[in-house]
Amino acid sequence: MTLSEAVEKLNELEKASYALNHAQSILYVDGDTVAPKNSWKGRGKALAYLGELTYKQLVNPETGEVLETILQHRGEVDEVTFRRAEVMKESYDDLHVLPMEEYVAWQELTNEASNVWHDAKPKSDWNLFAPYLEKMIAGRRRYASLKNPDKPAYDVLLDEYEKGASMEALDPFFLTLRSELSPLIREVAVREKPVPAFMKGPWPVDRQRIFSEKIMALEGIDPMNCTLGETEHPFTDGNNKWDVRITTHYYEEDPFFSMYSVIHEGGHALYELDVRDDLQFTCLSGGVTMGVHESQSRFYENLIGRSRAFCTPLLKIMKEVFPDRMEGVTEDDLYSAVNLSKPSLIRTEADELTYSLHVMIRYELEKAMISGDLKVTDIPGEWNRLYKEVLGVDVPDDRRGCLQDSHWSFGGMGYFPSYALGSAYGVQMLRRMEKETDVWGAVEKGDLSPVTAWLTENVHQYGSLKKPHDLLSAAMGGPLDAAVYTDYLKNKFSSLYGL
Amino acid sequence: MTLSEAVEKLNELEKASYALNHAQSILYVDGDTVAPKNSWKGRGKALAYLGELTYKQLVNPETGEVLETILQHRGEVDEVTFRRAEVMKESYDDLHVLPMEEYVAWQELTNEASNVWHDAKPKSDWNLFAPYLEKMIAGRRRYASLKNPDKPAYDVLLDEYEKGASMEALDPFFLTLRSELSPLIREVAVREKPVPAFMKGPWPVDRQRIFSEKIMALEGIDPMNCTLGETEHPFTDGNNKWDVRITTHYYEEDPFFSMYSVIHEGGHALYELDVRDDLQFTCLSGGVTMGVHESQSRFYENLIGRSRAFCTPLLKIMKEVFPDRMEGVTEDDLYSAVNLSKPSLIRTEADELTYSLHVMIRYELEKAMISGDLKVTDIPGEWNRLYKEVLGVDVPDDRRGCLQDSHWSFGGMGYFPSYALGSAYGVQMLRRMEKETDVWGAVEKGDLSPVTAWLTENVHQYGSLKKPHDLLSAAMGGPLDAAVYTDYLKNKFSSLYGL
Numbered sequence A, B: 001m002t003l004s005e006a007v008e009k010l011n012e013l014e015k016a017s018y019a020l021n022h023a024q025s026i027l028y029v030d031g032d033t034v035a036p037k038n039s040w041k042g043r044g045k046a047l048a049y050l051g052e053l054t055y056k057q058l059v060n061p062e063t064g065e066v067l068e069t070i071l072q073h074r075g076e077v078d079e080v081t082f083r084r085a086e087v088m089k090e091s092y093d094d095l096h097v098l099p100m101e102e103y104v105a106w107q108e109l110t111n112e113a114s115n116v117w118h119d120a121k122p123k124s125d126w127n128l129f130a131p132y133l134e135k136m137i138a139g140r141r142r143y144a145s146l147k148n149p150d151k152p153a154y155d156v157l158l159d160e161y162e163k164g165a166s167m168e169a170l171d172p173f174f175l176t177l178r179s180e181l182s183p184l185i186r187e188v189a190v191r192e193k194p195v196p197a198f199m200k201g202p203w204p205v206d207r208q209r210i211f212s213e214k215i216m217a218l219e220g221i222d223p224m225n226c227t228l229g230e231t232e233h234p235f236t237d238g239n240n241k242w243d244v245r246i247t248t249h250y251y252e253e254d255p256f257f258s259m260y261s262v263i264h265e266g267g268h269a270l271y272e273l274d275v276r277d278d279l280q281f282t283c284l285s286g287g288v289t290m291g292v293h294e295s296q297s298r299f300y301e302n303l304i305g306r307s308r309a310f311c312t313p314l315l316k317i318m319k320e321v322f323p324d325r326m327e328g329v330t331e332d333d334l335y336s337a338v339n340l341s342k343p344s345l346i347r348t349e350a351d352e353l354t355y356s357l358h359v360m361i362r363y364e365l366e367k368a369m370i371s372g373d374l375k376v377t378d379i380p381g382e383w384n385r386l387y388k389e390v391l392g393v394d395v396p397d398d399r400r401g402c403l404q405d406s407h408w409s410f411g412g413m414g415y416f417p418s419y420a421l422g423s424a425y426g427v428q429m430l431r432r433m434e435k436e437t438d439v440w441g442a443v444e445k446g447d448l449s450p451v452t453a454w455l456t457e458n459v460h461q462y463g464s465l466k467k468p469h470d471l472l473s474a475a476m477g478g479p480l481d482a483a484v485y486t487d488y489l490k491n492k493f494s495s496l497y498g499l
Helices: A003-033 A037-058 A061-071 A079-096 A100-123 A126-147 A153-161 A167-190 A205-219 A255-273 A290-304 A311-321 A331-337 A352-371 A376-391 A417-436 A439-444 A449-458 A468-476 A482-496 B003-033 B037-058 B061-071 B079-096 B100-123 B126-147 B153-161 B167-190 B205-219 B255-273 B290-304 B311-321 B331-337 B352-371 B376-391 B417-436 B439-444 B449-458 B468-476 B482-496
Strands: A226-230 A236-240 A243-248 B226-230 B236-240 B243-248
Touching (some): A003 A037, A003 A061, A003 A226, A037 A079, A037 A100, A037 B236, A153 A167, A153 A352, A205 A226, A205 A255, A236 A255, A243 A255, A255 A449, A290 A417, A311 A331, A352 A376, A417 A439, A439 A449, B003 B243, B037 B100, B126 B153, B153 B417, B205 B226, B226 B255, B290 B449, B311 B331, B352 B417, B352 B482, B417 B468
Parallel strands (some): B226 B243
């Protein structure tokens, strides 16, 4: 196969791959947002067939040859084409590990497990979900051993979500978070502030919908390219820079759950919306790792969205949308209200200070369950023990304990650390950004464009073009340093709680 | 190829075909409802690829052999399998007409034309849309000549939507409608009734959304299997009996546009929702022709929804949802209000009496544009001339004239007559239904289940299992008779207008 034949084939492959991914992604989004409940039957049939096609397209000797041919001619193809082959080779290697029957069986297992989890969670019924988790752990261990028998299984899985991540690097990272943040969390807990009166509901959902629109506009999201849906669990789905979907969930008693969901998912969205045009419709058009993706979503959610400066435009909007509720509330009141910190049960509702320790608990549990040290039946007990030990809270049931997150239900072991890594990456980016632009002056004026411009320049535009390590080193101005993150949290919360 | 091999292959083919159709249908629905406006680029790429796959799957020598093998063994396979092969053969023959590149180019053209039409309509800019329509007319003429060079092109196109339809049968059909209805329309116009005061807006959209839910419940539509979306132009899309989507459009100044859209699309939906289980996920699971489909939607919309009996439950619901607006309004007031007749500009807003003449005008224009007698640049003038001549109204601009309907924007020339045929089929079915069941007693009680049971028994359950002609003859108790339809309209509107 000549190089130009290979490039031609790569283009065809990407065309097919784009189309199949686009279709599958819209089926999922539709299924989660507006589809009738019973539509799962037909959707399952369609997705199974499209999944089979995806596998067949990628895993065959010709594709292997195409990718090898390009990868052997580094100097002779442009940077984008070379990197496309490189990234596709990663997917090829990932898929190639399992024979098609096992791949399809894995899809079916996670599909079923996900349905069972949706049943088990409201019932707090770990025993219902446990047999599926057991099979998925076995499946992930087998996958890891096939992919790289020389590495610990959990390292193989971590690498799926965060290229290069390993327990060797994450153990000290989480240790620093725990040792630096635990004393502060204890001190803050002692000085617990009451929930201010203005935050009590109800906050009518139709007003919250208008609030969402204004928040998206403030964040600089163009509704021509990105729309908002409603789901139980908020998510982002990006097809290309002209087609991104985010979702939120409204609670009548709390406008901030939805608002911070919108800002968070909006951060994911902006990453996808700002990728260079020439990377669109290729495998480089999306974010490069889950950690980098989370660095962007959590940047907007916390570093910007929970900053003092942001409370100026936020209060203005809230006074427009909820005039009767916000009478007499000051920017400082709001800043304090959106930064109440208290050890709690639910990760997605946790404040910025305690959040990473929720993640750390999951990391410890996953290490043990994948190594085989922790049996599935022992997870609830171990979960509850860690919540007590690390956060000092008693877990009343598995619904609010080890059944709360969806990740294990789709076999996503290894995903969680991305949230903590992303938070830490973000702070290091912020420190560089602050040197180069007047972040807070702009944010206070309700102008997030300098923030997004900096992130676009340093992160978004590249999609998956740069390797994660190169992208992050440049954007953060150096290697990961957990202390920058913990210093940020210590300063912010010491000041908020007068410590 | 043995018969059992052929049946096995047919099953595989249907599996692929179901999945590809399902994906394409959801992409269209999503695109029209909640997708960001700019998402058309990526959707176009995905649809083009899926279209190509559909084509390749169906148009190849093996598929031809599979279908021929089954069709040559009529007595040896069950009725459903035989009919599946027969219906798939029709699609095979339809697709086979064009080489793949032409087929794909056609898909791209209609995709683009549809976008342009969406732009051109609000601007009333015929010149923007005209070049696309010109290409589509050429495309349809070429298609017709390849498919059957011995028939007039427009007959070939009519047959696509209504099996067996031809100008020879439709010319006298429309002539009867025109000659029988025109005098009545003129008499009614002289006795024009004012719009009653209670109908004046605003009718808040959030209340109208609740109204829609109640109307769907009254019609007997299970929201577990069918959801309602919002689009500029209402439509129905069915994947299987557990996944149907209908849409509506809300106008603040008029609750009846949306309400009758919901009932109309709900009629389409019920057809798809009531098809037999054993036909699901096969090519027989949908309605058999557009005319039969329209007979169902217009049955619920007009024959039921605009009947005197229906005004009893309707008024009850409206008093619940719009208590302040409906004070003092009687069932007779409502019956008169939802049956105001007046020659008007917009087909989808036309009353039951004048509706078919809107269709007739399009039929005449399509005949002329497909035969080559009418140039695209002359369509606006000819449109306006016919509206004046047939309905006596002056068309102020193309937005409310020849740009109003979406059909030409997707190349759907030949589709319109189905609306008038469906209306006529429906009345003939109603006459039989009235003999077998107490239609009006049940409707007055707000119970539409006997209506739906009769239609399910005689029409819905079969999907595309019966041939259209057989299905219709049985359901109508004889051949199409335009006079039954015009008699119905003459009786109803003479009585409403005291003639």
